Amino acid sequence: MSGPPLLSVRGLAKRYGGVIALNGVDLDASAGELLGIIGPNGSGKSTLFDCVTGLVTPDAGRVALGGEDVTGRPLHRLAARGLVRSFQKTAVFGTLSLVDNLVAAGQARAFGGTLAAFAVGGAAGRRTATLTARALGLLDALDLAPLASAPAAAISFGQQKLLQFASCLMSEPRLVLLDEPLAGVNPLLVERMVAHIRRVNGEARTAFVIIEHNTDALLGLCARVVVLARGRVLAAGAPQAVARDARVVEAYLGGVDGQG
Amino acid sequence: MLAPLAASDYVLHVAVLSFIYLLPALGLNLVYGYAGLLSLATGAFFGIGAYASALLALRLGWPFWLALPAAGVVCAVVAVPMAVPALRLRSYSFVMVTLGFLVISESVAKNWIGLTRGDMGLIDIPRPRFAGAALTSVPQLYYLTLAAAVLAALAFRTIVRSAAGRALVALRDDETLAAAYGLDTWRFKLAAFVLGALLAGLGGSLYAHYTAVLDPLVFDVFHTLTLLTIVFGGGAGTLHGVLLGTVVFLFVPEALRVTPQWRMVLYGLLLVVFVFRLPGGLGPALARLGRRP
Numbered sequence: 001m002s003g004p005p006l007l008s009v010r011g012l013a014k015r016y017g018g019v020i021a022l023n024g025v026d027l028d029a030s031a032g033e034l035l036g037i038i039g040p041n042g043s044g045k046s047t048l049f050d051c052v053t054g055l056v057t058p059d060a061g062r063v064a065l066g067g068e069d070v071t072g073r074p075l076h077r078l079a080a081r082g083l084v085r086s087f088q089k090t091a092v093f094g095t096l097s098l099v100d101n102l103v104a105a106g107q108a109r110a111f112g113g114t115l116a117a118f119a120v121g122g123a124a125g126r127r128t129a130t131l132t133a134r135a136l137g138l139l140d141a142l143d144l145a146p147l148a149s150a151p152a153a154a155i156s157f158g159q160q161k162l163l164q165f166a167s168c169l170m171s172e173p174r175l176v177l178l179d180e181p182l183a184g185v186n187p188l189l190v191e192r193m194v195a196h197i198r199r200v201n202g203e204a205r206t207a208f209v210i211i212e213h214n215t216d217a218l219l220g221l222c223a224r225v226v227v228l229a230r231g232r233v234l235a236a237g238a239p240q241a242v243a244r245d246a247r248v249v250e251a252y253l254g255g256v257d258g259q260g
Numbered sequence: 261m262l263a264p265l266a267a268s269d270y271v272l273h274v275a276v277l278s279f280i281y282l283l284p285a286l287g288l289n290l291v292y293g294y295a296g297l298l299s300l301a302t303g304a305f306f307g308i309g310a311y312a313s314a315l316l317a318l319r320l321g322w323p324f325w326l327a328l329p330a331a332g333v334v335c336a337v338v339a340v341p342m343a344v345p346a347l348r349l350r351s352y353s354f355v356m357v358t359l360g361f362l363v364i365s366e367s368v369a370k371n372w373i374g375l376t377r378g379d380m381g382l383i384d385i386p387r388p389r390f391a392g393a394a395l396t397s398v399p400q401l402y403y404l405t406l407a408a409a410v411l412a413a414l415a416f417r418t419i420v421r422s423a424a425g426r427a428l429v430a431l432r433d434d435e436t437l438a439a440a441y442g443l444d445t446w447r448f449k450l451a452a453f454v455l456g457a458l459l460a461g462l463g464g465s466l467y468a469h470y471t472a473v474l475d476p477l478v479f480d481v482f483h484t485l486t487l488l489t490i491v492f493g494g495g496a497g498t499l500h501g502v503l504l505g506t507v508v509f510l511f512v513p514e515a516l517r518v519t520p521q522w523r524m525v526l527y528g529l530l531l532v533v534f535v536f537r538l539p540g541g542l543g544p545a546l547a548r549l550g551r552r553p
Contacts, residue, residue, distance in 0.1 A: 055436070079442030087440070093433040095497075096426070104430040107423045108442030114451060117424035128423060171442060 004067030006031045006175055006207055007083075012051055012061030013231075014044075021047040022058070023231035031174065032205035034197070036218040036239070039228035040252055045211045046088055048228070049177050053078055053085050065175070079108060082174035086181060088211075090160045092167070094153030098144060101152050101163055102135035103128065106170030131170070138166040141196060143189070158185045165193060169200060175207045182214045190214065194221050219243060227251070269398045276398065276470060278510040279405035283463030284483075285490045285502050286416045287456035293496035294420060295452035296432030298351070301342065301358040303484030304365040305335040305457040307476075309464025311369060311376060314385045314474050324388035328465045335461025336454045343453040347446060366479035381475030385468050401470055408466055412459060417499055419455065428452055429497070486510075493534050494541050501543020508542060 005028040014022040022044045029035045039045055050056035052063050054073050063071045065081055093101050110127045111117045139145045142162045147155055152163060161184060168176045182190050194217055200206050212218040219225065219239035227235040227242055229251040235242050242248055288302040313331035316322040322330065346357040369376050376382070387394045388404060395401055419425055431438040431445040439445050468474050486509065494505015512530065516523040538545040
């Protein structure tokens with residue numbers, strides 16, 4: 001592997017009053033990697049994503065994307081550089097249809113600028129048609145095609161999770177951060193989503209960094225896993241090795257929440 | 261459409277007002293119904309457009325057909341320095357700043373007497389000319405304002421059906437999520453605000469040249485409340501709702517003149533019923549009714 005890693009996090013720290021959420025986290029993800037992040041509740045996983053994507057300003061530390069320092073850069077600029085994230089609290093555009101949710105998620109890249117989005121006629125119509133075709137393909141792959149024109153607020157929680165996942169793929173990003181994508185999704189669809197992540201990863205070399213409590217699914221999917229505990233990287237490596245690590249077992253059993 | 265053949269000048273007058281009001285109402289609908297920004301400045305841009313157009317016609321002798329677009333441009337230009345700081349604020353603070361802008365605009369119109377003649381107002385604002393003759397009769401002005409309303413509605417529909425319209429709804433639903441997918445939400449909000457001001461300014465120009473007189477009362481909060489009633493009562497975020505709301509909420513108060521002493525009481529009660537029975541507005545409620553088998 002030559003050149004800088006796709007995502008590089010160095011010494012990331014964040015405290016909320018007396019609570020230390022992140023205490024100097026170092027983390028790398030390379031292009032096309034499937035990286036899992038696990039850790040007990042309150043170990044700083046979501047804060048890590050928030051700091052990486054500029055939603056929360058870190059107290060210290062650096063975030064680089066493809067070797068370029070992007071610390072604290074706003075969300076939409078990161079998306080333009082090929083980094084897209086999902087949110088733990090399920091988020092969809094409630095009043096837009098499923099197709100429009102996906103087109104909205106892809107249009108910033110397809111149209112290129114705010115003014116271009118106001119354009120009407122030939123070129124704009126073709127761009128929208130391309131996005132719509134892509135959206136329908138994704139909905140089909142995730143068993144959501146029959147609901148394509150329903151408003152996103154009307155579909156089930158699990159279906160919203162799938163929609164959010166599909167939305168992240170619309171702009172063909174280099175790196176996707178998924179925050180608990182499998183939580184609340186029924187087991188059949190979990191399999192389908194895991195298969196879809198594998199396929200996108202294999203075909204488009206999209207890298208995924210995934211926070212997930214469903215450790216079975218995650219350890220099966222990811223080639224490398226990072227364990228966070230109390231705002232620090234406790235262990236990192238192949239899933240089997242990490243799962244046997246005594247410190248990891250201790251962190252989970254001795255943690256706030258035995259289930260993690 | 262052929263109402264002038266049958267209706268009285270009074271009914272036509274109310275129709276003209278509803279066509280004129282449609283423009284700022286669509287402006288507010290774009291800003292609130294789509295971008296989710298509750299702006300009380302729409303009424304201010306309506307007044308600024310009216311003054312800009314009237315002054316260009318009276319002081320510089322500009323014809324209506326030049327003063328009209330100029331009024332829109334003036335409002336769009338004024339909207340930028342107003343929006344840049346205001347859009348950094350969230351919900352209630354934003355509403356208060358736009359209210360402040362309305363109050364300041366009224367104050368300028370009252371006190372910059374050298375320009376606006378203050379409370380004395382502007383009179384003899386020239387009527388629009390068409391094919392060499394001034395349009396002075398109500399039926400003539402009916403067709404002019406009807407054409408303006410139709411064009412404004414078509415322009416509005418084009419905007420909200422574009423990718424930008426989708427982006428506005430997306431950021432209204434969840435701004436952080438829209439940004440996560442790369443949409444520059446701040447710029448989209450600014451664009452909606454400027455376009456809303458432009459629409460309001462064009463409406464203000466029509467108003468000034470229709471009534472032919474203008475004073476600082478054009479900035480009265482009454483106009484802003486009427487616009488809010490049209491958009492909320494008709495159906496924010498829809499075109500058909502606002503079209504319907506413009507007609508209903510301008511004609512109903514006039515129809516209630518049959519009982520002058522109870523007029524505003526009945527109107528108030530009607531608004532309360534609307535809020536409780538049709539929370540999404542009149543347009544969406546009728547659309548639901550139409551879908552019912």
